[in-house]
Amino acid sequence: MFMDDLQAIRRLKSGDVGGLEILVTRYQRKAVQTAFLITHDEQLADEVVQETFVRLYQHIRHFDEARPLAPYLLRSVANAALNAAKKTRRWVQIGAGSDTDAETVAELLTEATGVEDQAEYNGLRERIFKAMQSLSPRQRAVIVQRYYLGMSEKEMAENASVAPGTIKWLLNSARENLRNLLHPERSPE
């Protein structure tokens, strides 16, 4: 984590909202781009990012300072964007027989990384965007996580199921205690 992020987080933790300003200024653009690539809706992307920063503010007291903020923030944005996009149901699933799927988008993306001609690159970008438009939000989120946020497949799997930030341990197990409580003493010893 950059020291500036850490300082900003600690300012936030101390109740100084100025810390939030630093973080918003630093990450809002990338966050909106992330959300837009998943929602394909500029206004919705703005809302998603605003809400994500509000949640960050609300939860900052519990934020683990040892974690890098940017990946956490952008993954949160991606998750929130996916949830928001699913709720709007404005996407259209291409029916069976369509040759456009996430793999096709991935291939187009890879092709675009090596195109030198600007006109050809412009055309490919348009095709990629339209191809993404035909994907479900979940598929778009996969593309964004993998190719825009640079997450590994393992990280994506983890991100889909867990956010191991808070772990809490207890001494007691009800079952163990019940056993202790009820275990009879047969011997009058």
Next chain:
Amino acid sequence: MSPIRDHTRVLDDISQERLPHETNLLPGILNRIEKGSPPMKSATQLRRVALPLALILLFVLFALPATVSALKQFFGYIPGVGPVDATAPLRVLAEPVSGSRDGFAITVESALLDSAQTVIQYRIAGPFPARGEQGPNANLCQEYPGLRLANGATLNITRAESGDDASGIHTKVVFPALPAGQNQGTLVLPCVTGQLLGENPRNWEIPLRFAPAPPDLPVYPVQDLSTPLPAGKTPGADPFNLELEQMAEIPDGYYLKARLRWTSVPAFYGVDLFPDAVRVLDSAGQSVPIGDMTSESADGQSLSVALKIGAPANPGPLRVVVDYVALQIPPEGKLSLDVGKNPRPGQTWEVNQDVIARGYTLRVLSAEYVQEAPTAPVMLMLHLQAKPEVLLAGFADDETATSRPGGGAPNSPQAKFRSAILYEQFPKGKLNLTLSSLSVRRDGPWAVSWTPPGVDPSTPPRQIATPVTDSRAGFTLTVKSARLEASGSIVTYAIRSPYPFDARPGMATDACLQITKLRLASGREKISYNREGVGDDDEMEYTETFPPLPPTETPISLVISCVSGTKIQQGPQNWEIPLRFVAALPSTPTPLPSPTPTLPPGKACLSRAAMETALNSPPLPLPAGLGGQIAFWNANSATGAMFISKLDGSAPASLGAGLFPGLSPDGKQVVYRGPDNGLHVRSLPAGTDFLIPDTALPKVYNNLPVWSPDGKQIAFSRFAGDDSDVYIVHADGSNLDPVAIGPEQQSFLGWAADSRSIFFSVYAAGIHHIFWQELQTGQKREILVLPPGTTLFSLSPDGKRLVYGNDQGLFLTGTAHFAPTLLLGGALKLGGPLLWSPDGQWLALSYAGDADNPRQARLALLQPDTCQFILLQTPAGSISSWSP
């Protein structure tokens, strides 16, 4: 074609060209914060600080902050599940589900679905790799179960807890609520959370079906409680305050929800509660067992604690006590160390640097390069040292983006205080670390009292009309007695088995775990919370204690899940024996004869070897807290001689001629039998002495006078002719009255703690019968019958335990039900008089040498619970009184 840009750049360009050039979301964000949620408050969120405990503790509860629902009002409590919203139809697992894989077996045991949550409990048994308790255990499975729905969506857990026993790893996971129409799901286990990877089964999918809950699913109503602000509490003096919010009465105790509130103080930004900080005490100060405890922080200014507690041993108010909390204080501190250019796993660097944060000093002793296995993450383990007030510390490597916290262990006597940083690749050269978290201890205690919904003490007792016998699968069970009283419900039954009971030592994994219930007419059940038994290979007699029942609730049967001493699925299962209760006789019920225990040798609390060790050891100091003043006497002369001293023999003083000196509760007066056989009261400070009128009579002997706990009365046994009766007189010598008289031999045993009733014995036909009698009404009740041959006995100050001796030895039993345990065999020459310490924890008795070497009696002390034995060098004589 070589890439000239990466994928990120392509997508960056795509989004940039479709978005405005400027993005300024700050005003909108601030506006949302102002209008929306209060500042710095989160949704229900579990604490994070206990993460380091993960490395040393067995049980886990984890949570996902983003998926926890908002606070909700719950209306019911289901044991094993917790609070539920019972205002809408509940669903449960349609049928238990089992599966096996690679030597591992999973059983989904239950599920409970309400409008807010889906709670699933499962057990996994199998060859999990062993975990070292002190090892860093970095290569644990850190993935969590999911619940995949029919539509492909997967719910993430919001909370989970796990523990293990001999039958496997038990896990309870909580997911968000399922829509009403969704009655299927697949439990997806990426691996077994918290266990070492290795042979850990991966990607296990268990299909589940849910169905409407049966109408008899027990849901116990949750009642809101209110806790008034303690009188005289000064705002700001102590930022913490403990309150009780909710309770539910459950079969084997209570569910309680307490809340610790605090006012924000800049010195800390978070508060955590460790399980060992919470205690529940009953009215006698005895610990009430806590069966389950969860705590969570709903906002930045309070912490809720949900407790499932057992039934208190003593009626009356309970106290929930929080002894201390862990304050998360803003950490400020840095640490630099150089791990060199070529660090190796196992390498250790001496650090010996102090990190000082907010006045707390943390000493970093050393750093260690740890990698448990080739596939495990690498970590830098910092070994720490601090004063006990520092509980937890975490370090971060801000300069290495791929680092993350790796846990650690708290500063406690049971663990090595340390903190770890995980790396993808172990760093090289100079490291600049920062103190990222610091928790310090803040001592309370904070306490709140609550009186459980009790049973009116005037509730008339009930008992079964006649003993009931039932047979099943070759077993015969006889309910000998069952008695419902305001203080509790006691059931005594005998079980005869067609084959010997399982006598394997220790905890057998395939042994029946017997649960005994009283099924009530209302459909509810009460679970026994105490069982004591005596018997032999194929017949056992048990006495079980259940919570008290109000007159509106009547048991209709005794239900035994399986017979203790048999194996799982062996013998009768869910054995239900119908019971019929009638009003108990108001007085002198005829109890069943108590069994005379026949005990094998070698099972005594105090063995001959321990006795000889004590005899041959130099004098030991008294254990801490054990002391007080004693009065004792000897009959070496015709008139006797009396003494007082401290328990350890110090400050001895002679009281002159007399017998049976009894100290008043304040230690300032002594009542005794004088040379005239009359009872005298002497003031120790003033030296004044007066004869209690009508006690010095020819051929009348007044024995063993005892002050009432309130110091207002004196009870004693009067022996005249061939008869003994119990008398009471006011401490000023007035109102001498007989209270227990008859042709049999009545002898005073002890006062009840409230000074309103007494215990005494009646010796008739060679048997001692123990009675309780209320002084004001004269109401009395026989509570115990001692075995034939009993020669001496003494009642504990709380009236709950009785020690008695016969030719077999010295025994201890409860007075609520007769279940003797052997303290010492008859061959050991220890005997009366027997006297309990004022706190009822120790027994004073006499040692008079052995048969070959008789000697003057010496005072000995025995702790009947721990069998600790102390032989005092002084004083010599027979003890007659022990005051605090």
